[in-house]
Amino acid sequence: MPSIESTDVKKLVIACDAGMGSSVMLASNVKKQLKGTSVIVEHTPVDHIPADADVVMCHAGLAERARKTRPDMVIVPFRLFMGDPAVTKVINAIKNGGTIDG
């Protein structure tokens, strides 16, 4: 599985199927939490993950599709749109340093 040092993360993408609902809400929360850092947060459909994304977070049910689209990227699956420990872990790594595993 790919991994990345948090200091190398420039763009974080939150992906869902259509990119119009749940990913929008989570992206807005994450953006708020990463305010003050230089990390760009975007939301996209899972089949359209941009090539320059460093870390992708998506619902566990879509992780396989995301891995198919971007096999070399760090894909972090989550289950809860609010307060998921996997999401918190990524945010804490970006803020405090550490490795993010896909």
Added chain:
Amino acid sequence: MAEPTETATEEQSVVVTDLLAPASIVLGTTASDWEAAVRLVGGLLVAAGAAAPEYVDRMIEREHSVSTFVGEGVAIPHGTLAGKDLIVKDALSFVQFPEGVDWHGDRVVICIGIAAGGNGHVPILAQLAELLMDEERAAALRNASSIDEVIELMTPDPETD
């Protein structure tokens, strides 16, 4: 986003009712199951002229693959990527089920239907995300007793992006 103008807050803030029409808000109703609930919120989007009737089937499909339950008793049903061409214009609908609806094991009191081809609805969803992080305001939304109250709670704060 919007250009700063002299009449600050009024001009900069998103007009929620442009996307969430009062006619698309239903309070205090019931649904036998999640599918009936999705048909209800989806039907409101169709009635608002925002999507073709088949869009509702895409919403149900999406719910079968990944639940749109987001927490705090709220689900945000919307179509799949493949259903995007069935959208006529961006719109939201809002239905409150005070008794709750079983949502694949979660309890849903508020269902917000989304039809979005663009990003016009993003500030409102961002507001919803923020509102749901605040337990008191999340409860206020679940217990809202008037359409005005719903619109007020869903209106993005002008000072946040």
